[in-house]
Amino acid sequence: xxxxxxxRRFFLPLAQQRRDGTLVAGPGDDCAVQRLAPGTDLVFSIxxxxxxxxxxxxxxxxxLGWRAxxxxxxxxxxxxxxxxxxTLALTLPAATEDWLEGFASGLxxxxxxxxxxxxxxxxxxxxLTITLQVHGSVPAGAAITRSGARPGDLxxxxxxxxxxxxxxxxLSCDEPGPQARAVLHSYHYPRPPLAxxxxxxxxxxxxxxxxxxxxxxxxxxxxxxxxxxxLGADKLPLxxxxxxxxxxxxxxxxxLTSGDDYQLCxxxxxxSFQSLPEAVRIQLTVIGTVEAGAGIRxxxxxxxxxxxxxxxxxxx
Amino acid sequence: xxxxxxxRRFFLPLAQQRRDGTLVAGPGDDCAVQRLAPGTDLVFSIxxxxxxxxxxxxxxxxxLGWRAxxxxxxxxxxxxxxxxxxTLALTLPAATEDWLEGFASGLxxxxxxxxxxxxxxxxxxxxLTITLQVHGSVPAGAAITRSGARPGDLxxxxxxxxxxxxxxxxLSCDEPGPQARAVLHSYHYPRPPLAxxxxxxxxxxxxxxxxxxxxxxxxxxxxxxxxxxxLGADKLPLxxxxxxxxxxxxxxxxxLTSGDDYQLCxxxxxxSFQSLPEAVRIQLTVIGTVEAGAGIRxxxxxxxxxxxxxxxxxxx
Numbered sequence: 355x356x357x358x359x360x361x362r363r364f365f366l367p368l369a370q371q372r373r374d375g376t377l378v379a380g381p382g383d384d385c386a387v388q389r390l391a392p393g394t395d396l397v398f399s400i401x402x403x404x405x406x407x408x409x410x411x412x413x414x415x416x417x418l419g420w421r422a423x424x425x426x427x428x429x430x431x432x433x434x435x436x437x438x439x440x441t442l443a444l445t446l447p448a449a450t451e452d453w454l455e456g457f458a459s460g461l462x463x464x465x466x467x468x469x470x471x472x473x474x475x476x477x478x479x480x481x482l483t484i485t486l487q488v489h490g491s492v493p494a495g496a497a498i499t500r501s502g503a504r505p506g507d508l509x510x511x512x513x514x515x516x517x518x519x520x521x522x523x524x525l526s527c528d529e530p531g532p533q534a535r536a537v538l539h540s541y542h543y544p545r546p547p548l549a550x551x552x553x554x555x556x557x558x559x560x561x562x563x564x565x566x567x568x569x570x571x572x573x574x575x576x577x578x579x580x581x582x583x584x585l586g587a588d589k590l591p592l593x594x595x596x597x598x599x600x601x602x603x604x605x606x607x608x609x610l611t612s613g614d615d616y617q618l619c620x621x622x623x624x625x626s627f628q629s630l631p632e633a634v635r636i637q638l639t640v641i642g643t644v645e646a647g648a649g650i651r652x653x654x655x656x657x658x659x660x661x662x663x664x665x666x667x668x669x670x
Numbered sequence: 671x672x673x674x675x676x677x678r679r680f681f682l683p684l685a686q687q688r689r690d691g692t693l694v695a696g697p698g699d700d701c702a703v704q705r706l707a708p709g710t711d712l713v714f715s716i717x718x719x720x721x722x723x724x725x726x727x728x729x730x731x732x733x734l735g736w737r738a739x740x741x742x743x744x745x746x747x748x749x750x751x752x753x754x755x756x757t758l759a760l761t762l763p764a765a766t767e768d769w770l771e772g773f774a775s776g777l778x779x780x781x782x783x784x785x786x787x788x789x790x791x792x793x794x795x796x797x798l799t800i801t802l803q804v805h806g807s808v809p810a811g812a813a814i815t816r817s818g819a820r821p822g823d824l825x826x827x828x829x830x831x832x833x834x835x836x837x838x839x840x841l842s843c844d845e846p847g848p849q850a851r852a853v854l855h856s857y858h859y860p861r862p863p864l865a866x867x868x869x870x871x872x873x874x875x876x877x878x879x880x881x882x883x884x885x886x887x888x889x890x891x892x893x894x895x896x897x898x899x900x901l902g903a904d905k906l907p908l909x910x911x912x913x914x915x916x917x918x919x920x921x922x923x924x925x926l927t928s929g930d931d932y933q934l935c936x937x938x939x940x941x942s943f944q945s946l947p948e949a950v951r952i953q954l955t956v957i958g959t960v961e962a963g964a965g966i967r968x969x970x971x972x973x974x975x976x977x978x979x980x981x982x983x984x985x986x
Contacts, residue, residue, distance in 0.1 A: 378711060379815065382894070384748040384878060385715040385806070387813050392708055395694060398789075399701040400757040400803060404796035432700040441716040443759070443801040473714075480720035481797035485759040487716060490701070497703050499695065562700060578698070 357477050360449050364458040365442065368465060368472040376438050376491070377473055386474040388439065394491040399429035405482040410525055415453045417542040418484070419460025425565070426486040427468045428546035428616040432563040434498040434555040435490030437548060439473035443485040446477075468548060492555065502559040503579035503621040509642040510627070512547045512618045514593040515568055516605055519612020536595035544616040553634045554620055557627075561620040567611045569650060572619050576648065579621075585642035587655040603656035610655065673793050676765050680774040681758070684781060684788040692754050692807070693789055702790040704755065710807040715745035721798040726841055731769045733858040734800070735776025741881070742802040743784045744862035744932040748879040750814040750871040751806030753864060755789035759801040762793075784864060808871060818875040819895035819937040821962045826943070826954040828863045828933045830909040831884055832921055835928020852911035860932040869950045870936055873943075877936040883927045885966060888935050892964065895937075901958035903971040919972035926971065 361381070369380045379387040390396055403422050405411055423440065430437050442461075446453070465471065470488065521541030524534040546563060554561065560575045568590075576583055590609045597605055621644050627635065645651070677697070685696045695703040706712055719725055719738050739756065746753050758777075762769070781787065786804065837857030840850040862879065870877065876891045884906075892898055906925045913921055937960050943951065961967070 378811075379813070383815050383817075384745040385713045385751065385813070387749075387808075388712040388714070389810060390706060390712065396704040396706065396712060397701045398704070398757070400759045400790060400792050400801070402759045402761055402792050402794045402799075402801070404761055404794050407794060407796050429700040433703075435701065441714070441803060443716045443718040445718055445720055445799055474716060476716050476718050476801075478718045478720050478723060480723050480799060483718075483761055483796060483799050485716070485718065485792075485801040487757060487803045492703075494705060495694075497695070497701070499699050501699075 360454065360477055361475070364454045365472060365475060365477075368458065368462055377471060381472065381474045386439075386441070388473070388489065390491055393494050395494050395497060397430060397433050397435040397490045397492055397497055398487060399426065400485060400487040401426045401429070402483060402485040415456030416460035419457040420464040420543055422484045422486055423461055423464035423468065423470070424544040424546055424616060426488040427470065427548065428544070428563040428565065430488055430490040431546040431548045431551035431618060432498065432561050433490070433492065434496065434551045434558070434561065435492050436552060437468055437470040438489045438491055439471045440486050440488045441473055442475035444475065444477050445480040445483040447479065447482060467545070496555045498551070498555060498558050498561040498620070500560050500562055500575045500578035503575050503581050503644045504559055504623070505581055505644050505646045507559050507621040507623050507644040508627050508640045509572065509583050509585065509644060510620050510622060510638040510640050511564065511568065511591065512550055512637055513615065514591045514596070515564065515615050515617060516596050516608030516612055517541070517593050518544065518614035519608045520596055520599060533595040533598045536593065537599070541614060544614070546616045547618055547637065550634065550637050551618060553631070554622070557630060558620040558622045561618055564613070564615050564617045564619050566613045568619060569610050572650060575619065575621060576650065582645045582647035582649050582651065583642050584645055584651040584653065586653050589639065589641045591639040607656050676770065676793055677791070680770045681788060681791060681793075684774065684778055693787060697788065697790045702755075702757070704789070704805065706807055709810050711810050711813060713746060713749050713751040713806045713808055713813055714803060715742065716801060716803040717742045717745070718799060718801040731772030732776040735773040735778075736780040736859055738800045738802055739777055739780035739784065739786070740860040740862055740932060742804040743786065743864065744860070744879040744881060746804055746806040747862040747864045747867035747934060748814065748877050749806070749808065750812065750867045750874070750877065751808050752868060753784050753786035754805045754807055755787045756802050756804045757789055758791035760791065760793050761796040761799040763795070763798060783861070812871045814867070814871060814874050814877040814936070816876050816878055816891045816894035819891050819897050819960045820875055820939070821897055821960050823875050823937040823939050823960040824943050824956045825888065825899050825901065825935070825937055825958040825960060826956050827880065827884065827907065827935050828866055828953055829931065830907045830912070831880065831931050831933060832912050832924035832928055833857070833909050834860065834930035835924045836912055836915060849911040849914040852909065853915070857930060860930070862932045863934055863953065866950065866953050867934060869947070870938070873946060874936040874938045877934055880929070880931050880933045880935050882929045884935060885926050888966060891935065891937060892966065898961045898963035898965050898967065899958050900961055900967040900969065902969050905955065905957040907955040923972050
């Protein structure tokens with residue numbers, strides 16, 4: 355199958371899906387064209403997934419399609435943006451129809467779930483590598499950045515942490531039990547909390563998505579804001595599945611240091627937190643407080659913790 | 671070197687360079703933020719270069735930095751867009767300082783030459799693959815697309831054609847002569863005619879950049895516009911260097927079918943063409959006419975021609 359047939363068959367259908375009003379022209383020309391509503395900012399981010407580094411070899415293509423878009427969309431959630439469209443640069447070793455069908459199917463489901471349309475792309479032959487750029491919008495000036503955390507702000511996270519990290523131990527298991535299946539689902543089908551991010555615009559002082567592990571990602575907020583934080587390890591939200599698979603110390607270590615959860619970590623003033631609608635507030639767990647100074651002061655943590663994830667470390 | 675050190679040292683300087691007014695926030699957060707002037711459209715395109723497919727193994731990194739941005743910017747030229755910013759997703763096997771210095775240097779020179787700033791990126795470990803997304807703008811509705819060609823329009827190209835294709839024969843030559851050095855320069859340092867593309871907004875009825883070969887790329891315009899064209903092979907602009915290296919038939923064959931020139935092919939009504947400022951008109955060579963029907967009717971061409979470039983064919 356040549357490049358053009360492949361695009362026509364597998365990817366153009368993704369462009370017709372959920373096409374929103376901002377896309378003046380989608381795939382099929384040298385560039386795509388987008389017209390934003392007046393008074394809005396474009397928010398965009400590019401992310402690459404490499405086989406053997408960000409996902410295992412022979413990873414099922416349907417999971418990969420979902421994950422690739424979820425990982426990228428997670429950056430929009432962190433900024434509080436409304437998703438608009440994405441571009442896909444797909445490098446693959448051979449145009450296997452089975453693989454492409456699975457990948458496009460996962461991508462289509464994720465496009466639907468996250469409300470985002472394919473705007474354009476490039477398909478090339480080479481080692482399996484997937485790069486997506488996502489576009490979103492916020493009212494002008496309203497993007498949630500990493501640099502607004504102030505002493506006294508609460509440190510909050512969404513969802514539960516550590517599940518996707520634990521899933522890495524079960525990827526090759528032929529017959530995982532129900533708890534292992536639950537953490538594997540978190541890994542295969544991450545759901546970045548987009549609506550939560552949007553609801554936190556104007557309230558959160560800073561935000562980031564947890565892709566590399568809570569400690570590593572919170573450290574980015576603290577560094578960008580010139581502050582420190584104290585965290586209570588006993589306050590971390592842990593899933594029942596994770597606590598069934600491990601003792602509490604190991605579960606806490608995973609929640610602090612393992613990546614791939616794609617939940618949000620935000621800071622927010624106590625008054626702003628109390629003013630959040632209850633439906634928003636209950637999606638957040640308060641795990642600590644921003645302090646003057648630098649670094650993270652951790653209470654109640656297990657004695658040994660691994661360092662945060664670095665994309666230059668190979669998959670184990 | 672870890673991911674963050676690498677970004678700080680080699681890529682953040684590219685972001686400070688030429689930062690324009692539309693970039694509200696550049697690298698360093700989950701997303702970059704861009705605010706377009708009212709009444710403008712965002713024009714964007716993503717492109718991947720894979721080692722061994724789009725450039726040779728062990729290709730000098732400085733050339734690669736330039737080429738990667740030039741290839742991407744070429745799509746903006748085709749739409750008549752003003753360049754704004756780009757994102758870079760770089761996958762590389764090892765963080766070699768020499769390689770990174772060369773690559774960043776080529777990229778910096780191209781950023782300067784094309785007037786475009788780095789807005790964000792992702793750096794990952796894996797087989798050498800470079801994906802760039804470029805952003806540009808046009809007055810709302812003014813992007814030059816592929817679908818506006820009408821019978822009677824002139825078919826024009828910029829620059830000379832075939833040089834980059836010929837360069838492939840000289841990449842491994844230790845001591846190329848002056849003509850070979852000239853075509854090699856066209857290959858290593860393509861210069862998409864951005865200003866020409868912008869000057870053709872409102873005049874050209876359709877446009878495309880010549881990345882895969884004139885016949886293949888013109889065919890995209892004709893298909894999108896529902897028309898055909900006649901081309902005079904004797905009218906193709908050929909460089910002195912190419913004509914010194916080959917007989918005319920071989921030079922014409924390269925000009926028609928080889929890729930990587932990154933010149934423009936546009937269609938334009940005869941009256942609009944005559945109304946172009948002379949400084950713009952002399953950058954174009956009229957090589958044929960759009961006709962009703964479909965396909966390309968070629969006169970004066972050599973008997974044998976290869977098919978157009980397909981990204982799924984390996985580098986020879």
